[in-house]
Amino acid sequence: MKALVWISLIIISLLSLFPFYIMTVMGTHYNEDLFKGIPIFPGDYLMENLRTVFKTDFLRVYGNSLIVSVTSVCLALITSTLIGYALAKFDFKGRKWIQMFVILTMMVPTQVGLIGYIIEMRNIGLGNTLWPVILIWTAFPFGAFFMIQFMRDSIPNDLMECARIDGCSEPGIFIRIVLPIIKPGLATLATLVFLWSWNNYLLPLVTINKSEWFTLPVFISNLGYVHRTDYAARMAALTMTTLPVLILFLFGSRTFMKGLTAGAVKG
Numbered sequence: 001m002k003a004l005v006w007i008s009l010i011i012i013s014l015l016s017l018f019p020f021y022i023m024t025v026m027g028t029h030y031n032e033d034l035f036k037g038i039p040i041f042p043g044d045y046l047m048e049n050l051r052t053v054f055k056t057d058f059l060r061v062y063g064n065s066l067i068v069s070v071t072s073v074c075l076a077l078i079t080s081t082l083i084g085y086a087l088a089k090f091d092f093k094g095r096k097w098i099q100m101f102v103i104l105t106m107m108v109p110t111q112v113g114l115i116g117y118i119i120e121m122r123n124i125g126l127g128n129t130l131w132p133v134i135l136i137w138t139a140f141p142f143g144a145f146f147m148i149q150f151m152r153d154s155i156p157n158d159l160m161e162c163a164r165i166d167g168c169s170e171p172g173i174f175i176r177i178v179l180p181i182i183k184p185g186l187a188t189l190a191t192l193v194f195l196w197s198w199n200n201y202l203l204p205l206v207t208i209n210k211s212e213w214f215t216l217p218v219f220i221s222n223l224g225y226v227h228r229t230d231y232a233a234r235m236a237a238l239t240m241t242t243l244p245v246l247i248l249f250l251f252g253s254r255t256f257m258k259g260l261t262a263g264a265v266k267g
Contacts (some may be wrong), residue, residue: 020242028234034231052233053223053240057211062240065198068130068215072137072197073190079138080189084147084176089155099148105141111176111202118207132207133215137197143189150185151178153188195245216241 026034029043040267089098121132137143163173179186201217208214214222220237223230 020239020246022237023235023242025058027232027239029232030103031230031232035148036166046236046244047235049230049233053237056219056223057214058219058237060212061214064130064213065216065241066244068133068200069194069197071134075134076137076140076143076193077186077190080140081148081179081182081186083144084151085174087144088148088151089157089160093210102141102144103149106145114203114206121207125195128208128213130208130213130215133197133200133204136203137193140193141192146189147182151182154185191248194248198241198245 012174021133022038022040024043025039027049028046030045030048031044033039033043081103087095087102094146118127119133121127126132159177160173163177168176199217200215201221204215204218208218211219216237220241223229223234223237239250
């Protein structure tokens with residue numbers, strides 16, 4: 001039975017990684033060869049495709065995406081953690097209404113407020129910069145909701161009361177007690193925000209018109225010559241774009257799964 005489980009997991013893993021393998025292989029072939037069929041084995045055109053990619057501003061755009069994703073993670077963690085801590089562990093007037101507001105904002109599609117957000121960013125002078133792509137994560141309804149549920153289930157109220165009796169201040173409780181306990185939740189939220197901001201295409205597309213501020217999804221969609229779309233070079237660039245996400249999941253998968261399942265079982 002155990003062997004059957006392992007065989008099933010291996011087969012599912014191979015099927016999940018097969019599209020990434022095909023994408024990598026396509027990046028090693030000549031562009032016109034891709035129209036003959038999906039290649040299974042690597043080709044000998046990898047260096048030419050890499051030259052096509054690096055002749056552009058790929059490294060600078062790569063840096064733009066790293067800046068956007070890392071900064072977005074920091075902002076989302078700060079605001080979501082503080083909101084979650086306040087709503088999960090403090091009883092004050094209007095708390096239920098704020099929680100309801102957080103849930104309602106999760107139901108509103110991002111596209112609904114996109115035009116208003118773009119106008120707002122332009123009016124305050126942040127149009128055609130990386131800031132509109134970053135600041136949107138400061139008001140992250142899912143992050144706030146996730147941290148509310150995580151803190152409510154993982155931080156004992158008795159532990160906080162004991163700390164207050166011992167004379168620990170509220171900032172001290174948050175820094176010394178709460179933050180170490182919620183590390184799995186922070187790691188999970190950081191992974192999700194990094195992934196979503198790294199792959200975000202629509203918002204950079206409509207807020208950034210200058211190529212010097214492009215992020216990777218927008219850059220790759222425009223990669224090629226004037227009268228020829230180089231799909232093979234795009235596949236090579238996509239492979240390099242996917243590597244940080246794969247590395248993040250490889251090193252943080254255990255903490256990520258622990259954060260997702262925390263509070264799922266009570267008793």
